[in-house]
Amino acid sequence: MKKRFNRVISVILALAMLAVMPACSQDQGAKTSSPQDTASKAAPVVQLDVFSASTASTTAAGIYDNTWWGKVLKEKVGVSLNILPTGDQAQEKLQALMASGQLPDIVVFKTTKDVQNAIRGNMLINLDEHLDKLPNVTKNAATSLQYSRDNFSNSTGKAYAIANSVGPADVGSEPSWGPYLRWDLYKKIGSPAINTFDDYLTVLKKMQDAQPKTADGKKTYGISLWKDWDNYSMFMAQELSPTLGVDCGDQLAQLPFLQVDFKTGKTKNILDADSDYMNSLKFYYKANQMGLVDPDSLTQTYATAKSKITQGRVFFSWWSWLNDAYNTPERTNADVPTGFAAVLPKDTKTLIPGENNIGKTLTFAISSSTKNLDACLKYVDFMYSTEGMQLMFNGPEGITWKMGSDGKPTMTDAGWKYVNDANAELPGGGKLGDGITMIGCYGLSTAFINPKTKEALSYQLWPSTMVHNTANQTKLQKDWSSTTGAQTTIDYLKANKMTLTIPIAQSLVPAMTDDISASSARIGDIIKSNSWKMVFAKNDAEFQKYYDDMKTKAEGLGVKAVYDWSLKSWNEAQTKAKKYQ
Amino acid sequence: MNKMKPGNVIFKIINTSVFLIFTFICVFPFYYIFINTISNNELSAAGKILFYPIGIHWGNYIEVLKLKGIGQAALVSVARTVLGTLLTLLGSCFLGYAFCKPEYWKRKFWYRFVIVAMYFSAGLIPWFVTMKSIGLYNNFLAYILPTMVVPFYVILFKTYVEQIPPSLEESVQIDGGGYAVRFFNIILPLSTPILATIAVFACAAQWNSFLDTLFLVRSESLFTLQYIMYQYLNEVNALANLMRTSQATNVNMAAMNLLTPTSVRMTISFVVILPILFVYPFLQRYFVKGIMIGAIKG
Numbered sequence: 033m034k035k036r037f038n039r040v041i042s043v044i045l046a047l048a049m050l051a052v053m054p055a056c057s058q059d060q061g062a063k064t065s066s067p068q069d070t071a072s073k074a075a076p077v078v079q080l081d082v083f084s085a086s087t088a089s090t091t092a093a094g095i096y097d098n099t100w101w102g103k104v105l106k107e108k109v110g111v112s113l114n115i116l117p118t119g120d121q122a123q124e125k126l127q128a129l130m131a132s133g134q135l136p137d138i139v140v141f142k143t144t145k146d147v148q149n150a151i152r153g154n155m156l157i158n159l160d161e162h163l164d165k166l167p168n169v170t171k172n173a174a175t176s177l178q179y180s181r182d183n184f185s186n187s188t189g190k191a192y193a194i195a196n197s198v199g200p201a202d203v204g205s206e207p208s209w210g211p212y213l214r215w216d217l218y219k220k221i222g223s224p225a226i227n228t229f230d231d232y233l234t235v236l237k238k239m240q241d242a243q244p245k246t247a248d249g250k251k252t253y254g255i256s257l258w259k260d261w262d263n264y265s266m267f268m269a270q271e272l273s274p275t276l277g278v279d280c281g282d283q284l285a286q287l288p289f290l291q292v293d294f295k296t297g298k299t300k301n302i303l304d305a306d307s308d309y310m311n312s313l314k315f316y317y318k319a320n321q322m323g324l325v326d327p328d329s330l331t332q333t334y335a336t337a338k339s340k341i342t343q344g345r346v347f348f349s350w351w352s353w354l355n356d357a358y359n360t361p362e363r364t365n366a367d368v369p370t371g372f373a374a375v376l377p378k379d380t381k382t383l384i385p386g387e388n389n390i391g392k393t394l395t396f397a398i399s400s401s402t403k404n405l406d407a408c409l410k411y412v413d414f415m416y417s418t419e420g421m422q423l424m425f426n427g428p429e430g431i432t433w434k435m436g437s438d439g440k441p442t443m444t445d446a447g448w449k450y451v452n453d454a455n456a457e458l459p460g461g462g463k464l465g466d467g468i469t470m471i472g473c474y475g476l477s478t479a480f481i482n483p484k485t486k487e488a489l490s491y492q493l494w495p496s497t498m499v500h501n502t503a504n505q506t507k508l509q510k511d512w513s514s515t516t517g518a519q520t521t522i523d524y525l526k527a528n529k530m531t532l533t534i535p536i537a538q539s540l541v542p543a544m545t546d547d548i549s550a551s552s553a554r555i556g557d558i559i560k561s562n563s564w565k566m567v568f569a570k571n572d573a574e575f576q577k578y579y580d581d582m583k584t585k586a587e588g589l590g591v592k593a594v595y596d597w598s599l600k601s602w603n604e605a606q607t608k609a610k611k612y613q
Numbered sequence: 614m615n616k617m618k619p620g621n622v623i624f625k626i627i628n629t630s631v632f633l634i635f636t637f638i639c640v641f642p643f644y645y646i647f648i649n650t651i652s653n654n655e656l657s658a659a660g661k662i663l664f665y666p667i668g669i670h671w672g673n674y675i676e677v678l679k680l681k682g683i684g685q686a687a688l689v690s691v692a693r694t695v696l697g698t699l700l701t702l703l704g705s706c707f708l709g710y711a712f713c714k715p716e717y718w719k720r721k722f723w724y725r726f727v728i729v730a731m732y733f734s735a736g737l738i739p740w741f742v743t744m745k746s747i748g749l750y751n752n753f754l755a756y757i758l759p760t761m762v763v764p765f766y767v768i769l770f771k772t773y774v775e776q777i778p779p780s781l782e783e784s785v786q787i788d789g790g791g792y793a794v795r796f797f798n799i800i801l802p803l804s805t806p807i808l809a810t811i812a813v814f815a816c817a818a819q820w821n822s823f824l825d826t827l828f829l830v831r832s833e834s835l836f837t838l839q840y841i842m843y844q845y846l847n848e849v850n851a852l853a854n855l856m857r858t859s860q861a862t863n864v865n866m867a868a869m870n871l872l873t874p875t876s877v878r879m880t881i882s883f884v885v886i887l888p889i890l891f892v893y894p895f896l897q898r899y900f901v902k903g904i905m906i907g908a909i910k911g
Contacts, residue, residue, distance in 0.1 A: 081831055091844045094682065094833035117827050117840065119847050125828055128741035136831075335875070 078407040079112045081136035083129065085122040085146070086394050086472030093117040096470055099462025100428050108423075109414045111407050113138075115470060130155065135399035137408050140196075140473045143543040144184035147193045147395055151186040157398040157405065159191045165409040168417040172476060173198045179390040179612055183540075194412070195391025196473045199480035201533065204492045205501065205520035206352035206374075207382045209274040214347040214358075215373035215508060217242055223515070226377045229272065229315055232348070235375075236324050239347050246344050254324030256346040257316070258337040259564065264288045264556035265302065265309065266563035271350045272315065273308040277381030277532040280309045281598060284383075284534060285541035285605075288552040289559075289591060290598035294532050295381055299602065301595050303559075303583050310579070316567040317575055330564060344370075352521070361452075361506065369508035374521040382525055386533035390612045393539060394473045415475035418482040418489060424467035425478055425490040431459055433491060441485055442496040451491075537609035541601050548597050551590055558585045643886075650674070650880040657876045673880040680881075682833055683841060690820060690838040691888075693756040697819040698812055704761030705811065706804070709770030710796050724771075731764035741828055751831045760819070766811045773807040774800055809899035813892060820889045842885045845878050 084092075092115050096102040105111055116136055118125055126146060129135055135155050141147050150156050159177075163170055169177065176198045180191040211232065217239040224235055236254030243252055261267040263282050270280045273291075280302050281290040291300040291307050302309035319325050326332075326340065340346050341357045349355050355372035364371040376382075396415060398408040414420040422441075426433045432447030443451070450456050450464040458464060468474065478490035491497050502519060518524035525531045544552065562582035569575040617625070649657040653668030661667075677683065711717055712724050734740070749755035781803070782795050790798070801808070826840040 091848050093840075093844065094836065114831065114833070116831050117836070117844075119827050119843060121824075121827055124737055128738050128828060131738045132742050132745045339875075 077106050077110055077112050078404045079114055080138055080402075080404060080407060080411060081116060082113050082138040082140070082471060083116045083126065083136045084118065084140040084471045084473060085126055085142035086140050087122075087142075091119075092470045092472070096462065096466065099466050100431075100458045100460030101424070101462060101467040101470065103460050104423050104428065104467075105411070105414075108420065109407070109410050111411050113411075113470070134401045137399055137402040137404060138411060139397045139399060140471060141193060141395045141397060142393070144193075144393075144395065145543040147184045147397065148186045150397070151184075151188065151192050155400055156192040157400050157402070157408075158188075159194070159398070159412075162405075162409055165406065166413045166416075168413045168420075169194060169475075172416050172418070172480070173391065175389040175612060176391040180395070182611075183608070184395075193395035193397035194416070194475070195539075196394040196396065196475060197477045198389060198391040198416070198475060199477035200387050200488075201385045202478040202490070202493070203384050203522060204478075205522050207384055207521060207525060207531070208351065209271065209382055210350055210352065210374055211272075211275060211376070212349040212352065212355050212372040213375040214239065214344075214370065215375070215512060216368060216370040217347060218373075218375055219511075226375060228377055228379070229276075229311075230318070231377070233315070233319055233322060233324065236319070236347055237322050240324060250343065250345055252345045252347065253326040253340075254322075254346075255316070255319055255329075255348045256326035256332075256337045256340050257329035257567075258332050258334045259330065260333045262560050264552050265559045266313070266567075268350075269309055269312040269316065269563060272312045274383045275376070275380055276308065277383060278308045279383070279538075280307070280312075285538045286544060287541060287598040287602055288544070288548070288556070289595050290602060292602060294383065294535065299599060301591075303586055303591065305579070313563055313566050314575075317569060320567055325567070330568065359506075359508070364506035364508035366507070369506065369511055371506075371508045373508060373512040374524070376525075376530065380525065380528075380530040381532045382530060383534050384522075384525075384531045386536060388477060388536065388539060390536065390539060396473065396475065412475075415473075418476065418480065418484070421474060421476045421480065421489045422482060424474055425492075427458065427464050427467075428460055432464065435485075436496075439485060440487060440496060441491070441494060443491050443494075443500065447491070448500070535606075535609060536613060537602070537605040540605040540608045540612075542604070545597075548594055552594050555586050555589045555591050555594060558582055558589065643883075643890075646879050646883050649876055650883050652876070654876045657879070673876050674884070676877055677880045677884055680841065682836060683838070685834055686836050686838045686841050689753070689756075689835055693753070693837065694816055694819040697757040697760055698815045700757050700761050701763060701766065701815040701819075702808060702811060705763050705766035706770045706801070706808065707796060708762055709767045710774055710800055711792075712767065712771045713774050714792075727762070727764050727767055731768075737828075744829055750829055751835065752829075753835060755825060755829045756819070756822075756837075759825075760815070763815070766814070769811060770804070770807055773804055777803055805899040809896040813896055816892045817889055838885050842881050845881050848878075 079095075094117075095112060095114050097106065097112050102112065105113060116125070123142070126139075126141075130146075130150060130153060133153065133155070135150065139150070139156075141150070147156070159166065159169075160181075173194060176195050177191045180193055180195065181189050185192060213232075213235070218235065220242050221235070221238040224231070224238075226232060226235065233254075240252055240254055245251060257268045259266075265280070265282050267282070270283045273280050274283060277295040278291060278293045279287075281287045281292075289302050291302050291309065292298075293300070293308075300307050304310070316325060326337075326346070328336070337346070338354070338357050341349065341354065344358060349358075349372050352374075359371040363369070396412050398405065398412060402408050423429065426441070426443070427447060427450065429435070431444070432450055433441055433443045436442055450458060454463060454465055456463070476489060479488045479493055481487065482489055487494055498519075505513065513519060516524050518527055522531075559582055562578045562585075565578040566575050566582075569578060645663075648664075648666040649662050650673050651669050651671065652662045652666040653670070654673070656662055656667055708727070712720060712727075714720070717723070735743075744750060744755060744759070749758065777800065782799055785795050785799055821839055823837065823839040823843045826835070826837050827843075830836065
């Protein structure tokens, strides 16, 4: 018995050894092989550790050398990035790294408060001392650098971090907010005019009556909501007002419970009975009374709701990217094209991004403990170069896009294939979106004009793309265009003066203090739960009861203080904005 | 065969059906994931696979085995589970045994000291700083050393050893056996049930842990299977966060909306939970009762 036990143990240990050995040898292999690889080339490839707090990169970790973007970085910058795991604990991990006194080589911060703390701890490189090595930053992001010196330098007046996505407004062919309806059904019921938001309800009701069940017998709904994106309030109730030019405090900058009307500049508490947030709740409440709202809304997650849209069980969509769940080529090019298309109310004033010379909220910075300062500077500079960004947005030159004889870029046929099938693997390895999602942060905006081509950096905004899109319109788009007389939703909105630019002040709102953020979360819980109760209330009296309850409890928890903070921050941001316009 | 009373029959029927339902509730989630991983991907994304697989194919498994770094991660996971469990058994059990000895210097104090650590932890940042300063950052040992002494296992083992008759140990002590001899030759062989229990706990904890990877590891070669699964399952949250934190632009969203298909995510989950499912049946033979019956006379 004992012998057998010993044997078992020794076998297990031997297996474990085997398991660990390759771990070591592979690691060493990687270390030794990279100098060999580069011995043939001129400059050695330096490995940089990168920490990114951007939510767009939470799933990235490790080395991406065998992707096309990894190869671009190796070739053009001479770096190989090792992305530290962050998952959904990026902020916690950043705090831990800062407490240990050492940051990885490159850091992407999410809030300027973190930048200031890092400066205080002497953990960042003063970029002003190295401007000679950052020619592209000084050329393309000078205002942003000044903004950095003025606003998050811990009063040193030196630039330690640079904000992301600097440049003109990246407005593509679709706005960020719809609403979009199932166009085929909308036409089937006679395309009634939508004057106000409430008209959607009657329209959706008629659409539901026209198609109460899908082909395979599943019940259809006008609207399907989900709860898991709620932040300080019911997320879905925040998503209607941007169409009317109003932000309810949770969608653009984080200004809890403050409603800003960009048409008039007026502000309001979202808890006021006539706020746009409350109007949205009333809208969903009425929809539910009419039997339009999916009863699973209270419990389902985004993934479930999205699969219902894919199955054609839902007729209302808030955003153009959500439409893609249903608008497959087979559907949009069918003999009777089906799919989502924009159906907008008469008083639409959709918010679209504005020019942003100071950049957005993420920032690039270099750790003072880096041993490869030159490589770090080179990488950061590459993030602000038109050459680098052009590659990041469009893929490897010569494969996905090429420069025409007239010096204008066009997407190749292969390029369009990768755009349409975003999961496809490129010749160099990896997906087309890898450049963007690895760090989740880029220096110049997609609409930044490349002085060489005189065109925007991203293929989405090239004139050649517009030509391609017009030639390749789906039957659904053609149908929509023939009705509205516009090529794209954005064209239609602009022609009818239905857009409103998000002011620069939105980017200048300071980060919440710990106190404000804690009490916002507490009050948010009350607002969220009561909002959902209001939407699913049985009658007007119950709706009112939950509203009163929400208001009393929120006031008891000090919503006034949070609201005052938001208002003060918004006013300060507006004052600051004047300097950078 | 004896005829059963009607009351007994009813009891048997109810008893059997309750346990069948219970078994079904336990097994169904695994079965559900499994049939979804082998069914037609489109049908499973549409939520149409409920009770039996349709359009069986093994493409998802091939896809998962091709994922970046999955082989290495599997090796690391196996290594940390095997080595980590052995070290935990050794460390926690020996300490548990030592705490049984009244001659242990300031025994009560040390025992309480260990127990306190079960209820209070210093928090994330001090833990991280400590680990980093003692060189357990980006080091395989970070997976297996910190779990060597787990207070809960120490208590379990101590209580078990205390009910072993002291005369068994004394018999060796008379022959001049020291603590180590007594521990390895007498105590451990008599404690297989509790060793197996602790091994099951420790194995599952090692296998399922991913936070240490998230915080303490920087090189890809130390990623674990569990962490890779976490990355994929986290994709959905990442998208939600992106929406919530207003970083959403059309460019970002287009790139991010590329969720890994549900069926592939389910396959990853299945591949990751499968090995640990086999640990319990394997260890079951050590859960023996009455191992000490007749060991001492009178």
